[in-house]
Amino acid sequence: GAGVSQSPSNKVTEKGKDVELRCDPISGHTALYWYRQSLGQGLEFLIYFQGNSAPDKSGLPSDRFSAERTGGSVSTLTIQRTQQEDSAVYLCASSFSQGSYEQYFGPGTRLTVT
Amino acid sequence: DQQVKQNSPSLSVQEGRISILNCDYTNSMFDYFLWYKKYPAEGPTFLISISSIKDKNEDGRFTVFLNKSAKHLSLHIVPSQPGDSAVYFCAASGPHFNKFYFGSGTKLNVKP
Numbered sequence: 001g002a003g004v005s006q007s008p009s010n011k012v013t014e015k016g017k018d019v020e021l022r023c024d025p026i027s028g029h030t031a032l033y034w035y036r037q038s039l040g041q042g043l044e045f046l047i048y049f050q051g052n053s054a055p056d057k058s059g060l061p062s063d064r065f066s067a068e069r070t071g072g073s074v075s076t077l078t079i080q081r082t083q084q085e086d087s088a089v090y091l092c093a094s095s096f097s098q099g100s101y102e103q104y105f106g107p108g109t110r111l112t113v114t
Numbered sequence: 115d116q117q118v119k120q121n122s123p124s125l126s127v128q129e130g131r132i133s134i135l136n137c138d139y140t141n142s143m144f145d146y147f148l149w150y151k152k153y154p155a156e157g158p159t160f161l162i163s164i165s166s167i168k169d170k171n172e173d174g175r176f177t178v179f180l181n182k183s184a185k186h187l188s189l190h191i192v193p194s195q196p197g198d199s200a201v202y203f204c205a206a207s208g209p210h211f212n213k214f215y216f217g218s219g220t221k222l223n224v225k226p
Contacts, residue, residue: 004157033214042118042203043158043216056212091157101146101207103214105157 002026004106006092012112013082021077021109025094032075033095033103034067036088043091049075082113117141118206120217127224133191135220137204140185144206144215149178149189152201152219161202162189194224 005024013019025032034046045059049069060066064083069075079086089110093103119138127133135149145166150158164171164178164187171178177190191198201219 031212035216040218042116042120042218043205043214045213045215048212050212059213093157101148101163102160105150105159107155107157 004092004094004104006090006106006109008109009107010110010112012114015084015113016081018078018080019082019111021079021090021111023075023077023092023094023106025073025075025092026104027073028096029094029104030072030097031095031100032069033093034075034077035091035093037091037108038088046077046090079111082111084113087111087113116215116218117144118204118215118217120204120220122220123218124221124223127194127222129196129224129226130193133189133194133198133222133224135189135191135202135204135222137187137189137217138185139187139206139215141206141215142182142185143208145209146207147178147180147187148205148207148214149176150203150205150216151198152203158203191222194222196224196226198222199224 007022032049035043048056051072064080067077089108091108093105095103148163149161151161152158180187201221203219205214205216207214
């Protein structure tokens with residue numbers, strides 16, 4: 001079956017512009033996670049959704065970052081007024097439920113802010 | 115403040131020998147630990163996990179060891195194969211699996 005997909009795969013944007021990153025989880029997976037990986041760093045937790053609600057937003061780095069999930073499926077991560085330090089690979093993962101530890105990751109979106 | 119640390123950024127091993135990847139954590143509330151493998155331009159894929167109530171879990175060539183008193187876990191791959199060359203991340207979670215903490219990864223190179 002289809003895995004987690006993310007779009008775009010690459011995004012180059014100018015500093016100050018807004019960007020939207022999209023994640024399509026595996027069908028039937030209720031839990032969805034966003035991470036980012038900066039150069040040479042590990043995966044940094046950003047936000048977690050269970051269904052459409054986000055009980056844990058503690059990882060969002062600033063109020064320029066927001067995320068939503070509609071219909072318990074597709075999620076978008078929006079970064080407003082991008083800064084150069086936002087450059088990273090943004091990874092999305094889904095799992096069958098909150099109680100499931102195995103996450104399935106998408107290939108990521110590489111964001112470059114110039 | 116990194117709660118999960120992988121202090122070796124890279125490891126090189128000869129094919130057929132054992133690969134040992136290490137991970138340390140600081141939060142004693144973590145009760146589930148995982149290893150993920152990542153190839154370039156792909157997302158990480160789940161490899162093996164261990165609950166805090168165990169000290170060892172084995173799956174084929176892969177074994178994870180957990181030392182709770184030392185807050186240390188390790189992944190053993192034996193025998194190592196060239197296809198195992200990838201970046202390995204360890205991760206930890208509390209009981210509700212709503213937040214995972216990842217290390218910075220160890221790049222394993224298995225030489226033929």
